[in-house]
Amino acid sequence: MKIVCIGGGPSGLYFALLMKKLGHHHDITVVERNKPYDTFGWGVVFSDQTLDNMRQWDPETAEEVQQAFNHWDDIELHFKDSVIRSGGHGFVGIGRKKLLNILQARCEQLGVKLLFEQDVQSDLDFPDADLVIASDGINSRVRSRLPEVFQPDIVTRPNRYIWLGTNRQYDAFTFLFEKTEHGWFQAHVYKFDNQTSTFIVECPEHVWLAHGLDKADQDASIAFCEKLFAKNLQGEKLMTNARHLRGSAWLNFQRVKCANWSHFNGNSHVVLMGDAVHTAHFAIGSGTKLALEDAIELVRQFKALGDTTERIPEVLKHYQAVREIDVIRLQNAAWNAMEWFEVCGERYCDQLAPEQFMYSMLTRSQRISHENLRLRDKAWLEGYEAWFAGRTATPGVRPPMFTPYAQRSVTLKNRVVVSPMAQYMAQDGRVGDDHLVHLGARAMGGAGLVMVEMTAPSADGRITHGCPGLWNDTQTQDFKRINDWVHAKSDAKIGLQIGHAGPKGSTCRPWQGQGMDQPVPADDTEGNWPLIAASPVPYLPHGDVPRAMTRADMDRVTADFVASTQRAAQAGFDWLELHCAHGYLLSSFISPLTNQRTDDYGGSLANRLRYPLEVFAAVRAAWPEHLPMSVRISAHDWVEGGITPADAVEIARAFKAAGADMIDCSSGQVSAQQKPTYGRMYQTPFADRIRQEAGIATIAVGAISEADHVNSILAAGRADLCAVARPHLANPAWTLTEAARIGFKDIAWPRAYVSGKPQLEAGFARERALQTATKGD
Ligand SMILES: Cc1cc2nc3c(=O)[nH]c(=O)nc-3n(C[C@H](O)[C@H](O)[C@H](O)COP(=O)(O)OP(=O)(O)OC[C@H]3O[C@@H](n4cnc5c(N)ncnc54)[C@H](O)[C@@H]3O)c2cc1C
Numbered sequence: 001m002k003i004v005c006i007g008g009g010p011s012g013l014y015f016a017l018l019m020k021k022l023g024h025h026h027d028i029t030v031v032e033r034n035k036p037y038d039t040f041g042w043g044v045v046f047s048d049q050t051l052d053n054m055r056q057w058d059p060e061t062a063e064e065v066q067q068a069f070n071h072w073d074d075i076e077l078h079f080k081d082s083v084i085r086s087g088g089h090g091f092v093g094i095g096r097k098k099l100l101n102i103l104q105a106r107c108e109q110l111g112v113k114l115l116f117e118q119d120v121q122s123d124l125d126f127p128d129a130d131l132v133i134a135s136d137g138i139n140s141r142v143r144s145r146l147p148e149v150f151q152p153d154i155v156t157r158p159n160r161y162i163w164l165g166t167n168r169q170y171d172a173f174t175f176l177f178e179k180t181e182h183g184w185f186q187a188h189v190y191k192f193d194n195q196t197s198t199f200i201v202e203c204p205e206h207v208w209l210a211h212g213l214d215k216a217d218q219d220a221s222i223a224f225c226e227k228l229f230a231k232n233l234q235g236e237k238l239m240t241n242a243r244h245l246r247g248s249a250w251l252n253f254q255r256v257k258c259a260n261w262s263h264f265n266g267n268s269h270v271v272l273m274g275d276a277v278h279t280a281h282f283a284i285g286s287g288t289k290l291a292l293e294d295a296i297e298l299v300r301q302f303k304a305l306g307d308t309t310e311r312i313p314e315v316l317k318h319y320q321a322v323r324e325i326d327v328i329r330l331q332n333a334a335w336n337a338m339e340w341f342e343v344c345g346e347r348y349c350d351q352l353a354p355e356q357f358m359y360s361m362l363t364r365s366q367r368i369s370h371e372n373l374r375l376r377d378k379a380w381l382e383g384y385e386a387w388f389a390g391r392t393a394t395p396g397v398r399p400p401m402f403t404p405y406a407q408r409s410v411t412l413k414n415r416v417v418v419s420p421m422a423q424y425m426a427q428d429g430r431v432g433d434d435h436l437v438h439l440g441a442r443a444m445g446g447a448g449l450v451m452v453e454m455t456a457p458s459a460d461g462r463i464t465h466g467c468p469g470l471w472n473d474t475q476t477q478d479f480k481r482i483n484d485w486v487h488a489k490s491d492a493k494i495g496l497q498i499g500h501a502g503p504k505g506s507t508c509r510p511w512q513g514q515g516m517d518q519p520v521p522a523d524d525t526e527g528n529w530p531l532i533a534a535s536p537v538p539y540l541p542h543g544d545v546p547r548a549m550t551r552a553d554m555d556r557v558t559a560d561f562v563a564s565t566q567r568a569a570q571a572g573f574d575w576l577e578l579h580c581a582h583g584y585l586l587s588s589f590i591s592p593l594t595n596q597r598t599d600d601y602g603g604s605l606a607n608r609l610r611y612p613l614e615v616f617a618a619v620r621a622a623w624p625e626h627l628p629m630s631v632r633i634s635a636h637d638w639v640e641g642g643i644t645p646a647d648a649v650e651i652a653r654a655f656k657a658a659g660a661d662m663i664d665c666s667s668g669q670v671s672a673q674q675k676p677t678y679g680r681m682y683q684t685p686f687a688d689r690i691r692q693e694a695g696i697a698t699i700a701v702g703a704i705s706e707a708d709h710v711n712s713i714l715a716a717g718r719a720d721l722c723a724v725a726r727p728h729l730a731n732p733a734w735t736l737t738e739a740a741r742i743g744f745k746d747i748a749w750p751r752a753y754v755s756g757k758p759q760l761e762a763g764f765a766r767e768r769a770l771q772t773a774t775k776g777d
């Protein structure tokens with residue numbers, strides 16, 4: 001085959017040499033517009049794992065890289081007056097020039113033709129090539145020529161960064177944070193040879209503008225950075241090697257991804273590779289890794305499917321299918337890490353103590369969890385666990401999940417909440433044996449707080465005929481029986497979630513009709529009831545249309561909420577949560593999708609919050625002063641024009657000002673048009689943002705399914721409690737089970753169950769030992 005690589009960066013060169021190795025008869029040329037050994041940038045960094053991968057494909061190159069690289073394990077944070085270091089992270093740093101020189105020399109050795117100083121205009125310049133590799137970097141001309149084919153999706157990010165170097169020696173991947181009168185700057189620093197370290201300085205656009213750096217030339221920018229980081233640089237200079245760039249040397253990161261990676265141009269098959277097809281932010285330093293692994297995968301496919309011209313279409317198809325998955329995974333992690341650095345100045349730097357800031361930074365990509373950190377550096381993690389626990393009533397080395405949490409006069413024994421879950425088992429709003437068994441089992445199961453499902457303040461506030469209510473004395477006594485049992489037989493606290501279904505009321509139990517939220521048929525024997533809401537907007541297109549509430553309706557519903565609250569106190573609940581989420585009555589006021597009022601209760605967010613805040617204030621006044629109250633909100637409607645996470649911060653601020661103790665951060669279910677992005681802990685970013693920006697304690701909820709998730713969330717300060725719903729349906733003793741799974745033994749089991757404890761612990765200990773042994777193979 002005749003192959004031309006446009007662009008002699010890591011991807012083009014590495015592909016060329018591996019392909020030549022695969023079949024010496026291939027005629028391979030790399031065309032590069034720069035001179036040999038002439039490149040921008042300083043060092044690049046990738047993980048040990050990438051080098052192991054390279055070793056399998058071309059030991060000679062890997063050996064050269066190994067000789068030239070700088071290896072280090074530690075990450076060091078310089079933040080305020082603290083220097084914190086943790087180990088076990090395993091990085092490889094190498095000068096970009098050095099890496100390219102190794103690849104160029106190896107290409108020549110294997111017989112790849114290298115053409116320098118040739119600026120290629122198009123993939124059509126090589127009509128006799130069977131295959132053209134567009135390895136022409138982030139601004140790929142080949143990609144730009146055919147946007148309709150490759151369908152690039154390019155996002156320019158708001159932060160500014162400048163890529164500098166220094167001769168100051170660093171022996172760890174170092175992160176420096178400095179505050180100016182206009183905001184925070186950070187530097188990402190890593191050594192890549194015996195004399196030089198890469199020194200990338202980054203800040204938000206508004207901070208950059210406020211310092212006039214948009215008008216600063218390179219020398220002025222360097223002088224600025226030298227002054228800013230003078231304490232750390234200890235007299236060393238910062239250097240640029242981007243003299244060829246005109247104007248400001250400060251860049252915005254561009255995230256590139258493409259729907260299609262290859263195409264036939266009439267003569268040749270053309271395929272994008274490396275930065276031309278995808279970029280990953282330097283916050284996890286993996287652009288070069290991706291470029292090298294692209295090259296490996298394409299060669300792997302040629303090896304597997306045949307390295308002949310006829311096989312090219314098949315090979316390119318498989319190449320994209322396989323690589324796309326890894327690339328998306330890495331881009332997602334890089335995106336999280338990038339966002340962390342974009343917001344850290346406003347969200348974390350002034351909010352978190354240095355110890356917690358370090359933890360938050362280390363877990364910024366959300367790929368590294370609490371238990372990963374334990375594997376990397378046990379001593380550091382245990383030190384951090386002790387720091388975290390030291391701020392609670394139970395000091396010592398223990399996972400954050402198993403530290404107590406105090407709110408008003410209530411202390412939860414640990415940070416796990418059984419999230420409220422509708423059972424649809426009530427009759428006439430009364431809870432009975434089903435609830436005693438359900439709630440009792442979960443109270444025995446180890447969680448610190450068990451929340452009762454949404455309970456209505458009036459009969460028309462129920463979701464279904466099977467939902468509980470608290471509007472009469474009998475119902476109060478029914479709840480009291482359960483609460484007395486829970487208090488007598490467990491050390492869990494029990495809370496009530498109080499809420500009015502509003503526009504989502506009068507629906508069937510999920511198993512009665514066609515699933516959730518289906519309206520009760522008009523001829524149903526149990527009967528239907530008229531709905532109320534902020535506005536006459538039905539939840540489902542075929543749902544019953546609610547009536548917009550009048551002021552008299554509002555007064556009646558507020559009074560119902562207050563009466564219910566008094567009953568909740570009589571029934572002995574420890575905690576009360578006001579349900580302002582999921583499209584129910586109070587949520588229908590908050591979201592602009594469901595509130596179309598033109599009076600004082602519609603329009604601006606402040607107006608839309610007015611009624612929910614009135615209810616909150618009345619309920620808070622009726623609820624005993626010494627007991628806590630949380631508010632559940634939908635922090636994101638997942639619909640264009642609906643509530644956004646930024647609105648959620650304002651909502652949280654308003655409830656905080658009204659006296660709420662915590663915000664329980666759920667999302668969605670406000671509009672049937674929603675398009676949520678599900679994933680592990682997918683709602684936790686809302687809890688994190690609200691906690692830092694509104695300055696109120698939060699409960700994270702949603703796809704939190706392991707102790708490792710809970711510990712990672714709490715330790716990073718992303719929430720104060722974690723609510724777990726569906727896992728508790730499968731396993732009432734979820735907390736006890738997870739404790740055993742991670743080897744935490746200092747947890748009390750119910751007296752009658754204790755003989756199950758050592759057995760469960762031993763089983764998990766065996767599993768962990770087996771995993772460790774398998775990893776060592
Ligand atoms: C500030 C910063 C820090 C980074 N840090 C890291 C890091 O720590 N670790 C990491 O792994 N990655 C890092 N990267 C990313 C990394 O540099 C790239 O992801 C990687 O180089 C991609 O390799 P590539 O071969 O696809 O493209 P490139 O390395 O960009 O190579 C493309 C080549 O094509 C040539 N070319 C372009 N157009 C033409 C044309 N028309 N004709 C001829 N030649 C052409 C260019 O001159 C260039 O040599 C960083 C990037 C930046 C901006």
Ligand SMILES: Cc1cc2nc3c(=O)[nH]c(=O)nc-3n(C[C@H](O)[C@H](O)[C@H](O)COP(=O)(O)O)c2cc1C
Binds near residue numbers: 632666701703704725
């Ligand atoms: C069967 C079921 C019933 C639920 N009922 C309620 C409820 O009454 N009130 C509420 O706020 N959320 C309710 N939810 C939502 C959960 O509390 C929780 O927010 C959601 O399930 C995400 O958590 P998970 O991923 O741990 O399941 C319910 C969820 C389930 C699965």
